[in-house]
Amino acid sequence: MNDLTNPVEVLGIDAGGTMTDTFFVRADGTFVVGKAQSDADEANAVLESSVDALAHWDTTVEEVYPQMVTCVFSGTAMLNRVVGRKGLRTGLIVSKGFEDFHRMGRAIQCYLGYAFEDRLHLNTHRYDEPLAHIHDTRGVTERVDSKGGVVIPVRLHEAREAARELIEQGCKAIVISFLSSYLNGTHERAVRDVVEEVKKEMGSDIPVFASVDYYPVRKETHRTNTTLLEAYAAEPSRAILSQLSDRMKEKGAKFDVRVMASHGGTIGWKAKELARSLVSGPIGGVIGAKYLAEQLKIDNIACSDIGGTSFDMALIVKSKFAMHQDGDMARLVLSLPLVAMDTIGAGAGSFVRIDPYSNSLKLGPDSAGYRVGTCWPEGGVDTVSVTDCHIILGYLNPDNFLGGILELDVPRAKQCVQDQIATPLGLSLEDAAAGVIELLDLSLRQHLRAMISAKGYAPSDFVCFSYGGGGPVHAYGYTKGLGFKETIIPAWAAGFSAFGCATADFEYRYDMSTDIGITEESTEADKQDAINTLQAAWDELTAKVLEEFRINGFAPDQVTLTPGYRMQYLGQLNDLEMDSPLKSVSKAAEWDELVGTFDETYARVYADAARSPELGFGITGAILRGSVETKKPSIPHEAEGDATPAASAVIGERPFYYNGEWVTADLYHMESLVPGNRVTGPAVIESDATTYVVPTGFETWLDGHRLFHLIEV
Amino acid sequence: MSSTYTKKQVADLVKGDLDFETVHLMLSMPKDEDRYKFYMETINENLDYDHQAIGALGPHLNYVIRSDDEEIVVMCDCGHDFGQYRSNWKLNAVIYVRDNVEKMEQIYPAIMAPDTTWQVYREYYCPSCGIQHCVEAPTPWYPVMHDLQPDFATFYEWMGQPAPAKI
Numbered sequence: 001m002n003d004l005t006n007p008v009e010v011l012g013i014d015a016g017g018t019m020t021d022t023f024f025v026r027a028d029g030t031f032v033v034g035k036a037q038s039d040a041d042e043a044n045a046v047l048e049s050s051v052d053a054l055a056h057w058d059t060t061v062e063e064v065y066p067q068m069v070t071c072v073f074s075g076t077a078m079l080n081r082v083v084g085r086k087g088l089r090t091g092l093i094v095s096k097g098f099e100d101f102h103r104m105g106r107a108i109q110c111y112l113g114y115a116f117e118d119r120l121h122l123n124t125h126r127y128d129e130p131l132a133h134i135h136d137t138r139g140v141t142e143r144v145d146s147k148g149g150v151v152i153p154v155r156l157h158e159a160r161e162a163a164r165e166l167i168e169q170g171c172k173a174i175v176i177s178f179l180s181s182y183l184n185g186t187h188e189r190a191v192r193d194v195v196e197e198v199k200k201e202m203g204s205d206i207p208v209f210a211s212v213d214y215y216p217v218r219k220e221t222h223r224t225n226t227t228l229l230e231a232y233a234a235e236p237s238r239a240i241l242s243q244l245s246d247r248m249k250e251k252g253a254k255f256d257v258r259v260m261a262s263h264g265g266t267i268g269w270k271a272k273e274l275a276r277s278l279v280s281g282p283i284g285g286v287i288g289a290k291y292l293a294e295q296l297k298i299d300n301i302a303c304s305d306i307g308g309t310s311f312d313m314a315l316i317v318k319s320k321f322a323m324h325q326d327g328d329m330a331r332l333v334l335s336l337p338l339v340a341m342d343t344i345g346a347g348a349g350s351f352v353r354i355d356p357y358s359n360s361l362k363l364g365p366d367s368a369g370y371r372v373g374t375c376w377p378e379g380g381v382d383t384v385s386v387t388d389c390h391i392i393l394g395y396l397n398p399d400n401f402l403g404g405i406l407e408l409d410v411p412r413a414k415q416c417v418q419d420q421i422a423t424p425l426g427l428s429l430e431d432a433a434a435g436v437i438e439l440l441d442l443s444l445r446q447h448l449r450a451m452i453s454a455k456g457y458a459p460s461d462f463v464c465f466s467y468g469g470g471g472p473v474h475a476y477g478y479t480k481g482l483g484f485k486e487t488i489i490p491a492w493a494a495g496f497s498a499f500g501c502a503t504a505d506f507e508y509r510y511d512m513s514t515d516i517g518i519t520e521e522s523t524e525a526d527k528q529d530a531i532n533t534l535q536a537a538w539d540e541l542t543a544k545v546l547e548e549f550r551i552n553g554f555a556p557d558q559v560t561l562t563p564g565y566r567m568q569y570l571g572q573l574n575d576l577e578m579d580s581p582l583k584s585v586s587k588a589a590e591w592d593e594l595v596g597t598f599d600e601t602y603a604r605v606y607a608d609a610a611r612s613p614e615l616g617f618g619i620t621g622a623i624l625r626g627s628v629e630t631k632k633p634s635i636p637h638e639a640e641g642d643a644t645p646a647a648s649a650v651i652g653e654r655p656f657y658y659n660g661e662w663v664t665a666d667l668y669h670m671e672s673l674v675p676g677n678r679v680t681g682p683a684v685i686e687s688d689a690t691t692y693v694v695p696t697g698f699e700t701w702l703d704g705h706r707l708f709h710l711i712e713v
Numbered sequence: 714m715s716s717t718y719t720k721k722q723v724a725d726l727v728k729g730d731l732d733f734e735t736v737h738l739m740l741s742m743p744k745d746e747d748r749y750k751f752y753m754e755t756i757n758e759n760l761d762y763d764h765q766a767i768g769a770l771g772p773h774l775n776y777v778i779r780s781d782d783e784e785i786v787v788m789c790d791c792g793h794d795f796g797q798y799r800s801n802w803k804l805n806a807v808i809y810v811r812d813n814v815e816k817m818e819q820i821y822p823a824i825m826a827p828d829t830t831w832q833v834y835r836e837y838y839c840p841s842c843g844i845q846h847c848v849e850a851p852t853p854w855y856p857v858m859h860d861l862q863p864d865f866a867t868f869y870e871w872m873g874q875p876a877p878a879k880i
């Protein structure tokens with residue numbers, strides 16, 4: 001059925017490791033969620049998932065794609081390419097004598113991303129393969145000092161030789177990254193031009209990347225890694241996104257696919273800096289939570305996203321999420337601004353084992369992923385996963401798992417839990433499975449509490465949003481007793497990251513390091529210099545942002561530019577990022593306004609008393625964000641009805657094990673519940689994409705925005 | 714609980730044939746019951762002498778039960794006997810000390826080696842086959858280091874197995 005007065009406008013795609021979710025929204029805010037198992041061919045999985053979603057509306061891809069105005073993609077293919085080291089063979093040109101720094105990974109990369117025990121355990125430390133092999137690395141004599149002065153002029157004949165060798169060796173891209181190039185990029189640019197010349201002479205058309213053109217920021221390992229990713233991982237993704245875009249165009253799509261980027265905005269798939277989209281799925285959820293909270297007028301949100309493999313948490317304080325300047329991903333330090341998140345490697349699909357010495361349960365760190373657990377024999381998993389326990393205890397419906405696309409073997413799961421967990425621990429099957437769930441809930445609860453209290457807040461200041469495929473199953477467990485103001489579970493929890501992607505602005509962000517310091521002893525002339533330096537940086541970044549939008553067909557006057565900066569009290573290690581109170585600066589007197597905004601931000605993030613203006617102020621980085629208006633999904637608004645669900649919403653009952661006993665849980669069909677309906681536990685609310693568990697001692701009601709409120713009674 | 718890893722996997726671990734993902738998991742997770750048994754079986758199968766290895770001390774150096782008198786000794790893969798395990802095997806090795814610039818420059822480029830008045834390298838070799846078993850990098854006056862003094866009695870108790878006769 002196609003409704004022309006209420007067209008389908010927005011599509012969000014979250015191509016995760018386990019599932020590919022699609023999220024379609026009509027103009028009035030109604031939506032459907034589609035799921036398909038992820039596929040090596042991402043375009044294919046997206047189409048399958050779209051078909052699944054649109055079946056709910058009895059319509060087809062061919063009918064809907066032409067109506068749509070916005071499509072945002074987030075996926076894991078680029079990340080997998082990096083983790084599996086299956087990228088483009090890339091040559092690296094560095095300052096002579098520094099050929100090894102890339103593979104030394106700042107010494108930190110040997111344990112980055114490890115669990116705490118493994119960080120301590122030297123035996124597990126290990127360097128991954130460098131992105132550029134040492135044999136594909138060349139040094140060129142040159143040196144720029146820490147103030148940007150040229151100490152040794154660049155020897156271009158060496159660069160010429162290096163380029164020729166790298167191309168002859170079979171490199172498919174060349175990256176140039178010199179020491180301190182963010183302060184003075186002339187050497188890098190000169191070498192880039194020479195490489196371009198050599199490449200032409202040799203009849204080659206490989207891409208060439210100079211770090212100064214992409215990420216002109218301090219810390220050469222971060223900068224080099226990030227520029228390398230642009231060649232190594234993002235180049236192949238351009239091809240895949242182009243294929244996805246073509247496949248959608250074949251079905252009549254008229255929109256341009258955008259990609260979720262780590263800074264929380266979306267960028268065109270033709271973007272120059274595509275490496276920014278390396279990790280995007282979990283960020284989509286945070287952006288979605290912020291958008292939803294703005295609509296609901298909630299200031300402080302604790303975001304919790306539980307998927308099959310991980311639990312991601314983020315805080316939104318006074319409607320702002322924090323940014324990490326140097327995010328790390330895939331065990332690489334990077335110069336990418338990244339929405340600050342805490343992640344632990346425990347999810348709804350984590351493996352469960354027993355420590356033979358302490359005889360205690362151990363979750364993860366690995367998980368069954370798309371192979372689900374022992375309950376799905378075709379998945380080939382022999383180790384019990386959390387999902388197996390859910391199936392045994394009646395939390396999940398084995399006949400309607402992921403809408404029934406997988407056929408589950410419950411007796412096999414029972415046998416495995418019995419053999420691997422229950423018998424060794426001397427427990428009954430149910431108690432063993434329940435112990436696993438309790439342990440997971442406890443560990444998630446502790447991490448959530450630790451994340452909030454470590455930042456100096458209390459859960460009672462926050463509303464908790466719970467989403468992700470496993471969010472509604474675990475929400476009661478990991479929020480129990482923490483004292484959140486409220487726990488909210490969107491009916492579209494399973495597609496929430498995809499939803500979030502669709503709410504993100506079309507926004508490019510560029511960063512540049514600056515070395516500006518002003519103390520009480522500085523003169524007006526010093527302040528004027530500082531202002532000039534900052535504005536020069538903004539001008540350079542503006543040109544880059546406008547260029548990105550030009551590639552996507554937007555004129556400069558359509559772009560809203562937001563300059564920002566990172567400031568610190570001189571001598572402190574941490575800086576804070578903020579939007580500039582002034583669109584541009586030219587006069588020394590404006591310095592005080594920049595400082596004023598920093599002082600306020602500092603007092604908000606830390607405390608009034610912690611301010612230290614006597615130290616002086618430094619600007620460590622200039623930031624420029626440019627955005628254009630996009631169509632965003634609206635939140636549904638429905639009138640609230642009766643507290644008692646309609647008889648048609650009740651689909652039966654099921655034995656459910658909670659608190660050491662079997663009880664009978666009422667089963668509801670999620671889509672049949674209407675706003676105002678109230679459900680008291682024990683109950684299980686099922687939909688194709690997710691299952692919402694309301695145990696004894698809890699109740700829930702559905703509001704007019706199709707958000708479930710979970711209440712401890 | 715039975716072993717999670719097979720003898721073949723443990724043998725591959727010793728050989729260095731496993732992918733790091735698996736090695737990482739084997740290192741991080743609690744050791745399964747049969748690990749020691751499989752590990753030592755693998756080591757013993759690769760040794761040419763007829764003494765029984767009961768612990769690894771280096772890539773080519775093991776604690777073994779000497780077949781003639783059941784004493785636990787440290788032994789090179791070539792069969793060279795470094796003596797009873799409670800004393801330091803290094804004192805019975807051939808020792809080469811790099812304690813001047815010339816010796817350091819054999820292994821490092823000029824000025825990239827330590828100042829030998831602060832740090833020297835002591836290399837320990839097998840007197841029979843000449844294989845290098847260990848290198849230590851102490852200050853020049855520091856005594857020969859005794860790297861490990863295993864408590865076999867407790868170890869076998871933890872394992873729930875009878876200990877060798879002459880511990």
